[in-house]
Amino acid sequence: MGIAAAVVVLFGVREVASIAGPVVLALVLVIAVSPIRGWLDAKSAPTWLQVAVPFLLVVLVLLGMVGILTISATQLVSLLPTYTDQFDQLLADSERWAAAHGISNDVLNKGLQAFDPGRVLGLAQSLLGSLIGILSALFLIVVLLLAMSLDAPRTSRILTAGEGSRPQLVTALAVFAHKTRRYLIVSTVFGLINAILDMVALSLLDVPLPLLWGVLALIANYIPNIGFVIGLLPPAMLALLDGGVRTMLLVIAAYIVINVVTQSFILPKFLGDAVGLSTTMTFISLIVWTFVLGPLGAILAIPLSLLTRAVLIDSDPSAKWVQALVSGRLPGGG
Known part of the structure; x- marks a missing residue:
């Protein structure tokens, strides 16, 4: 019954992965920066500062990484089509090497189909689409981060009270x-x-x-x-x-x-x-x-x-x- 329950829970979480993923990510990020909040609390900083500093630090890091990935992925999509000639030359060199070593060109061609520049371009475009999806989910992550950051001091006190x-x-x-x-x-x-x-x-x-x-x-x-x-x-x-x-x-x-x-x-x-x-x-x-x-x-x-x-x-x-x-x-x- 335990295994059956675990399977049901996992498939249930999978159905709401677009929500569960950002929730877990926000939780992990709040845990990661909690020492900063603890240090500010030890310095008797006001509560709003204990919330704002860790929150803004995480948001800036997230925005920076998403920005770098988006710009770089866009450059990659525009760069890949320029390598068509290099790919053709690589294919010709491979065929000559295969012929010299007694390998059938049919076998080689099937192996090289996976490296078709068109497929690589499609993969890069898919990556860019995924990054746009991350951007759309970023608002949810930021809202969750803010909510969890606001609740962090209260949650800590509740956990302490539950020790008994x-x-x-x-x-x-x-x-x-x-x-x-x-x-x-x-x-x-x-x-x-x-x-x-x-x-x-x-x-x-x-x-x-x-x-x-x-x-x-x-x-x-x-x-x-x-x-x-x-x-x-x-x-x-x-x-x-x-x-x-x-x-x-x-x-x-x-x-x-x-x-x-x-x-x-x-x-x-x-x-x-x-x-x-x-x-x-x-x-x-x-x-x-x-x-x-x-x-x-x-x-x-x-x-x-x-x-x-x-x-x-x-x-x-x-x-x-x-x-x-x-x-x-x-x-x-x-």
């Missing part, structure tokens, strides 16, 4: 907020480092629109497991059309080096066990929340899974074994 009747749930929600905030801060810092290094590498290699690909790398950094591939493929394909195979290989090599150094060696030392999800559960979370909320679900997969864990598992004292199963660690920390 539901201490486990209050503690679980506090841990969720702490883990989500730490995950977002660390991921954002390292995402910015990755994005800057990627933009420098792309600029040195003369790949067009490095700012767009840097922002894409920053956003993809929040997507677990496959975010690196999502951030790499578009600039690599554009590098192939613009500079040839050598430039594409250099872009791939630069991305791999940057990602391995920051994500594999440095990031774990700062993030540690903050997420509290095993590798398997992280991947399942990505699949489930992408299915439920679409692309926004992929970005919010970790916070959504942490919220689900807090409400359903961490708040239940008898669910210690489930905590160990989800986190991949024994109750004693082994």
Whole structure:
């Protein structure tokens, strides 16, 4: 019955994804900037300032990212048709290479159909349409942000008052907020480092629109497991059309080096066990929340899974074994 109920809830949320996605995004953003409100409260700042400063900070960041993506995507749509000749030359070179190695041209043509510039242009236009959709949803996100920011001080007092009747749930929600905030801060810092290094590498290699690909790398950094591939493929394909195979290989090599150094060696030392999800559960979370909320679900997969864990598992004292199963660690920390 629990599984059946979960399926019903997930499909119900999927039907209202256009509302549920912005609500969760607004909640996560309010949690992310809550230390600023706490610092202002400790300085005895007026309530309106405690609300206005975090709210305006988030809105400015959102508007900046949407603006950069919209302008860059528009440039990409106008740029792609200019690579038709390069694509034809690439196809001819591939056919000669295939003939020299005994590969049928029919097999090669079927493989190259996926890289038809017309299809790539259609994909870029679809991306631009999605960005316009984000702009239309931005008003809802901003209104939700304002409402949640206004309610944040009252919500904090209500949770504190509830410690007597539901201490486990209050503690679980506090841990969720702490883990989500730490995950977002660390991921954002390292995402910015990755994005800057990627933009420098792309600029040195003369790949067009490095700012767009840097922002894409920053956003993809929040997507677990496959975010690196999502951030790499578009600039690599554009590098192939613009500079040839050598430039594409250099872009791939630069991305791999940057990602391995920051994500594999440095990031774990700062993030540690903050997420509290095993590798398997992280991947399942990505699949489930992408299915439920679409692309926004992929970005919010970790916070959504942490919220689900807090409400359903961490708040239940008898669910210690489930905590160990989800986190991949024994109750004693082994």
